[in-house]
Amino acid sequence: MTQELQNYIDGHWTPASGPAGEPVQNPANGETVATIEYSTPEDVNAAVQAGNSAFEEWRNTPVEQRIQPMFELKNLLEENQDELAEALVEEHGKTFKEAKGELRRGIENVEVACGIPSMMQGGHLPNAAPEIDETAVRKPLGVFAAVTPFNFPGMIPLWFLPYAVATGNAFILKPSEKTPVTAQRIVELVDEAGFPDGIIQLVNGDADAVNALIEHPGVEGVSFVGSTPVAKLVYESAAKHGKRVQAQGGAKNHIVVAESADLDFAAEQTLGSAFANTGQRCLANPVAVVESAIYDEFAELLVEKAREMTVADGLSDDVDMGPLISGPHRDNVLDYIETGVSEGAELLLDGREADVPTEGSFLGPTIFGGVDPDATIAREEIFGPVLALVEAEDFDHAIDLVNRSDFGNASSLFTDRGSDAKRFRHEVEAGNLAVNAGTAAPMAFFHFGGWKDSFFGDLHAQGEDMIHFYTDKAIYIERWPDA
Numbered sequence: 001m002t003q004e005l006q007n008y009i010d011g012h013w014t015p016a017s018g019p020a021g022e023p024v025q026n027p028a029n030g031e032t033v034a035t036i037e038y039s040t041p042e043d044v045n046a047a048v049q050a051g052n053s054a055f056e057e058w059r060n061t062p063v064e065q066r067i068q069p070m071f072e073l074k075n076l077l078e079e080n081q082d083e084l085a086e087a088l089v090e091e092h093g094k095t096f097k098e099a100k101g102e103l104r105r106g107i108e109n110v111e112v113a114c115g116i117p118s119m120m121q122g123g124h125l126p127n128a129a130p131e132i133d134e135t136a137v138r139k140p141l142g143v144f145a146a147v148t149p150f151n152f153p154g155m156i157p158l159w160f161l162p163y164a165v166a167t168g169n170a171f172i173l174k175p176s177e178k179t180p181v182t183a184q185r186i187v188e189l190v191d192e193a194g195f196p197d198g199i200i201q202l203v204n205g206d207a208d209a210v211n212a213l214i215e216h217p218g219v220e221g222v223s224f225v226g227s228t229p230v231a232k233l234v235y236e237s238a239a240k241h242g243k244r245v246q247a248q249g250g251a252k253n254h255i256v257v258a259e260s261a262d263l264d265f266a267a268e269q270t271l272g273s274a275f276a277n278t279g280q281r282c283l284a285n286p287v288a289v290v291e292s293a294i295y296d297e298f299a300e301l302l303v304e305k306a307r308e309m310t311v312a313d314g315l316s317d318d319v320d321m322g323p324l325i326s327g328p329h330r331d332n333v334l335d336y337i338e339t340g341v342s343e344g345a346e347l348l349l350d351g352r353e354a355d356v357p358t359e360g361s362f363l364g365p366t367i368f369g370g371v372d373p374d375a376t377i378a379r380e381e382i383f384g385p386v387l388a389l390v391e392a393e394d395f396d397h398a399i400d401l402v403n404r405s406d407f408g409n410a411s412s413l414f415t416d417r418g419s420d421a422k423r424f425r426h427e428v429e430a431g432n433l434a435v436n437a438g439t440a441a442p443m444a445f446f447h448f449g450g451w452k453d454s455f456f457g458d459l460h461a462q463g464e465d466m467i468h469f470y471t472d473k474a475i476y477i478e479r480w481p482d483a
């Protein structure tokens, strides 16, 4: 059944008043799952006004009361996890297992935000100076917005929403127009959970809605997650408009496979890292830098295992990889495969020839060997199931190759040597690092965020950084001289 998506403003579902957007289609079969209208600056203004009105009471609501609807939201998300995951697969294409995994990571953030009464405490020092007691407090600021990408429509809104409102702010979500259905479902649960009207709102739309949020004087801060060019734009524009801003961008992450690694395990993890979510992950490692001594053996293992992957509709049984988000995006990925071939890399496994469903935007796992580290497919974010193998003379060379990247979101190392691990941890220039794990995904009580062109700002998503982003500090100095 096709759903008509709406905005959620001041506790009411209401149609956006702008133009109709592209219908949301199931990338596994092209069927329309939802229709969407985009928000105008007037729609955005209505949300900001409602948020600011609601904030006045919410900021003074005792924190212990503010987290009660958060507990309720956690329960509702858990009770509805299967239904949410199914909607997520239908709009995005990932497998049901991946969708459930992403929702779990999102719910973890709701759980962490339930601990805000401890997390947002300040400090107190009696007798900080003669007759003086000093207290540091954290205060909410007003209305915050988050602009999110298509690839994790369930998890990424929850990197922000729970912390923003538990700290006492109002929050507006502008989800990706490519995958807005999961966000609508989550906000339906928000509605049930009992937050006051205006505290959590949803506006659908494209760049126009984003710009209206960034330029609105009633918005205190913006969190952005998406591609690097847009992250840079949002960062600059939000700063120009006097906002707090954190902007997470794209990535091109590297796995290093050292000579001493357990190759079978490293190969499985490398495939999981490169091809989960059909390669559409900012934490994917689509470049494997492999030490020469084991290069041939590792490449063979990868190809052998990747050939066994099943590519199908994410809701079918025993599926390893679903379709890409859309036909146009698959065309981009196909162009990169052509570029890889024309720049001289060896196509070890050609995803274009894989056994995949004929309808929908499917592509099989693709592996290039002998890739020049300066080749386009080794440097640019492809955001699809394309893995590039780069040969490194030794461990020093491998680290150098990783650090040459413009991006710095994540990196993984496979090794059996503590000394390699220590050097990797100290020398690799990326924000999320893992040793003997394919994906460096932090739990919700740790911050999540990259370096270099993968991030613009200072405070990252998730965990304690969010408390700092969503509050400002104030100091109280008190003197009560003895009479």
Ligand code: NAD
Pocket: 147, 148, 149, 150, 151, 152, 174, 175, 176, 177, 205, 206, 207, 208, 210, 211, 225, 226, 227, 228, 230, 231, 233, 234, 248, 249, 250, 251, 281, 282, 381, 383, 409, 449, 450, 454
């Ligand atoms: P995108 O940049 O196209 O869109 C992201 C959001 O920005 C959407 O809500 C969209 O409506 C909005 N937007 C698009 N163009 C805009 C413009 N000109 N001005 C203002 N807003 C605009 O990204 P996407 O294709 O949805 O997502 C994929 C990208 O996100 C990849 O590059 C991926 O690496 C990145 N990503 C990064 C992280 C991270 O944590 N660093 C996490 C997930 C995804």
